Amino acid sequence: EFVLTQSPATLSLSPGERATLSCRASQSVGSYLAWYQQKPGQAPRLLIYDASNRATGIPARFSGSGSGTDFTLTISSLEPEDFAVYYCQQRSDGLTFGGGTKVEIK
Amino acid sequence: QVQLVQSGAEVKTPGASVKISCKASGYTFTSYTLHWVRQAPGQGLEWMGWINCGNGNTRYSQKFQGRVTFTRDTSASTAYMELSSLRSEDTALYYCARCFYHYDSNNYYCVAMGVWGQGTTVTVSS
16 A cells, blocks of 8 residues: 655745655655645645646646655745645555645744 | 535444535536545545546545445435444544546546535544
8 A cells, every 4th residue: 555654744934935845655656646735624725736737726836846756845935825734645556645744834 | 616515514423324415516527536535633634435426436445445335416416425334533524526637648537636525524422
């Protein structure tokens, strides 16, 4: 079974700073990786699919990269509304989510 | 606009079953696959499986195999998730989520979950 490990668990940053979130797979998932953002009391929102493709309406400050087992979500300059929990998800075999990274205000 | 509206909160006793609905609007129901995902209080997301709302085909996560059933009523544009033999660990917020399709090589692929319902809270307690 695929395991996705996200790091760090918590990222403390200030608005305007760059955020770099990592997702590592226990085995290769190719490029079949998505990223979601979830704010308190809300359903998740799709940000990135197939490792690097932004979903409709997602701002350009969000970017994804990687393939195989190592993936990165980068937020180039944090806006106040970006402080949330982020999940990666693979679809190479079944479907699995990572444990999440919380981006909090420093 | 595209919407998934789920049924209301449920409180169940251990050993009981729960059936949650997910009503779709704003798109052709039978053209999309729906996933079911749950989230225990303060925890991460857990995929339960999917149902092809066109042909009714299903795929279940191994963890829930034998205990979960997905169905749909195409005349009502509604999908259902039934979970049986409930235990306290099943206390969670349950979401339905529509496939997000990407067109590539003359075909459409479900690459992620693009539209989510608002979630249904299920509490299992004696």
